[in-house]
Amino acid sequence: MSASLADQACSLAVALGANRPSAAGSPQQTLIDVRPQLEQLLCDWAQISLSRISCSWSPLLETAPVGGPPGQPMYCNAVLLIRGVPGAPDAEAALALLDRLQALEAQYGRDRDREVRWGPRSLDLDLLFWGDWRLEHPRLVLPHPRLHLRSFVMEPLLAAMQRSTHWRS
Numbered sequence: 001m002s003a004s005l006a007d008q009a010c011s012l013a014v015a016l017g018a019n020r021p022s023a024a025g026s027p028q029q030t031l032i033d034v035r036p037q038l039e040q041l042l043c044d045w046a047q048i049s050l051s052r053i054s055c056s057w058s059p060l061l062e063t064a065p066v067g068g069p070p071g072q073p074m075y076c077n078a079v080l081l082i083r084g085v086p087g088a089p090d091a092e093a094a095l096a097l098l099d100r101l102q103a104l105e106a107q108y109g110r111d112r113d114r115e116v117r118w119g120p121r122s123l124d125l126d127l128l129f130w131g132d133w134r135l136e137h138p139r140l141v142l143p144h145p146r147l148h149l150r151s152f153v154m155e156p157l158l159a160a161m162q163r164s165t166h167w168r169s
Ligand SMILES: Nc1ncnc2c1ncn2[C@@H]1O[C@H](COP(=O)(O)OP(=O)(O)OP(=O)(O)O)[C@@H](O)[C@H]1O
Pocket: 098, 117, 118, 119, 124, 125, 126, 127, 128, 138, 139, 140, 141, 142, 143, 144, 145, 146
């Protein structure tokens, strides 16, 4: 049976990016170090055990910076695709997840008050989509409005989908 993104009411994706070091090390080391914490964060948020969700990770990609100040370092990007999030999407839960993602960014040294738009950051965690649910909130837009314009997101998303057993016939 074939499946489309729109069928996946309980799939959710998070994009990761970094292009400055954190306490965990280089951007690559940061994206590796944060993996188990991000999986645990999602389980805690969804109130579900790790064994009940399926996490599909893209490989790490080195990408040229898009936008922002000239001369910033190359980025490391990845995407985590999760299947098995229980319940229907709603704004309160989505905003609570955004808060948790931003708290995790701060743990890795992200300081939003001291950065320029699209400038270097130690960790960026963007919520890409929650099924095909649409949200227009001042703090959160879903699907992420620039998702389809960014090869540094679409390439790892494709890789994560190809690695997910869910889309295999
Ligand atoms: N889908 C989303 N995922 C993450 N943040 C979002 C989303 N939609 C809106 N936002 C808002 O965008 C604000 C800025 O986020 P952030 O600093 O990560 O942006 P950015 O990564 O520099 O740029 P971009 O928004 O183009 O990815 C956040 O504080 C958050 O409130």
